Amino acid sequence: MAGDIPCCETAFFVYVLIVVGLVVFAGLMAGLTLGLMSLGLVDLEVLSTSGRTQDRINASKILPVVKNQHLLLCTLLIGNSLAMESLPIFLDRLVPPWAAILVSVTLILMFGEILPQAICSRYGLTVGATMAPFVRLLLWLFFPFSYPISKFLDWMLGKGHAALLRRAELKTFVDFHGNEAGKGGDLTHDETTIIAGALEMIEKTAKDAMTPIEKAFSLDLDGTLNLETLNAIMTMGHSRVPVYYRNPKNIIGLILVKNLLAVDPDESVPLRKMLIRNIPRVSEKMPLYDILNEFQKGHSHIAVVYKDLYETKETLQKTKDTENFAINSTSHYADTSSKADDVVRKKSPPTTPAFKKKHRGCSFCILDLENSPIPEFSPNQDVVGVITMEDVIEELLQEEILDETDEYVNIHNRIKINMNASQE
Structure with missing residues (x-):
């Protein structure tokens, strides 16, 4: 009988160690379930590429483990369930049944749920990276049981995709x-x-940033560059001035103010004799991003905004698909999609595309008044304003860009510049 005492004591301590191990294992599974499943794939990818040094290392270790979320979830929950179901069996060998239930609930609640989840919710990245090798081992160990369940979840709920912010x-x-x-x-x-x-600029169109045509400064094509006209141009302070023909709404081109430096005001040079550039025409519904992209091509930094008077829902979609920065209805761009053009191109020497030509001698940029008719708007197109690159940039910055000649902070609402505030 005396020799059985050490054996009983050994079994007691073994059961105690098993109970402690099961509690720790259940707590680890519960903590990892909360910590790893709360880490989004997008957040981990961001941390792995642009986080702090230690965060990049931790995120790189966790990413392969978290990639299949349903498989990871099933593995951790199976491990947690095994530990919690086994705990009362071994406690029953140490204490009476009523005490086994009381002790198991207390241990699981305190050390298997509350404490581990509190730690992993705060230090989930560090704990997850530390336990990543152990989690990989569990994935292989429970794979025959967790894989079928995870595939069923994928089929029923769909695979977990990275949740991006709207x-x-x-x-x-x-x-x-x-x-x-x-x-x-x-x-x-x-x-x-x-x-x-x-x-926000994706939702804004030319109508939101343009200057109304009634408030835009422009020149008459049939006018002359006398002293009064030149003084008016210099007073406005614009680098580009629209030019209209007969009707102020029929803007046909623009003139660069720097080209007027050599003009003698005493000679009253006709505006027709000056170098007039084509001006793009855009719909008031054209998105600002599209206008900015066209401005970047360098053909012009100012455009005329028109309103289609007879535009319907069907034609609106067609206009959005086919709208470009064309100067007039006769575009000099060739259709490169047909097979016939491909054959002609192979036989003829290659030509430089219009957008690659130098602007100084580019027929796309210069308005030829002597050899081509003066462009006019379609009767169903009503000019409502002009838009410049500065207008688009102001919408991007959400602040007004003021120069030395600006009189208004907001020309739409006629809000004047507060010079005292600017000096302060």
Whole structure:
């Protein structure tokens, strides 16, 4: 009988170690379930590429494990269930049944659920990276059981895709990261404003940024460049001035103010004799991003905005698909999609595309008044304003760009510049 005591003591301590191990294992599974499943794939990819050094290392370790979320979830829950179901069996060998139930509930609740989840919710990235090799081992160990369940979840719920923020959500997310929000962000007011402007510009069209045609300064094609006209041009301070023919709404081109430096005001040179450039025409419904892309090509930094009087829903979609920065209805761009043109191109020597030509001698940019008719708008197109690159940039920055000759901060609402505020 005396020799059985050490054996009983050994079994007791073995059961105690098993109980402790099961509690720790159940807590680890519960903590990893919360910590790893709360880490989004997008967040991990961001951290792995642009996070701090230690965060990049941790995120790179976790990404392969979290990639198949349903398989990971099934593995962790199977491990957690095995530990919690086995715990009362071994406790029953140590204490009475009622005590086994009480002790198992207390241990699981405190050390298997609350404490591990509290730790992993705060340090999920570090704990997940540390336990990544162990989780890989569990994935292989429970694979025969977890894989079928995960495939069923994929079929029923779909595979877990990275949740990206919508445009409005991303804007609010950026605002929270501004230093003015008081949440610890380090983005300045200008940074948050520019980002918000870039996100909102997709919804804005030429109508939102243009200068109304009634408030735009322009020159008559049949006018002369006398002293009064030149003084008016210099007073306005524009680098480009639209030119109209007969009707102020029939803007046919533009003139660069720098080309007027050599003009003698005493000679009253006719405006027709000057170098007049074509001016693009865009619909008031054209998105600002499309206008900005066309401005970047260099043909012009100002465009005429028109309104289609008879536009229907069907023609609106066609206009959106076919609209370009054409100067007039006769475009000099050739159709390169047909097979016949391909054959002609092979036989004839290659020519330089119009957008690659030098602007000084480009027929696309210069208006030839002597050899071609004066372009006119279609009767169903009503000119409503002009838009410049500065107008588009102001919408992007969400702030007015003032130069030395500006009289108004907001020309639409006739808000004048406060010179005292600018000096302060």
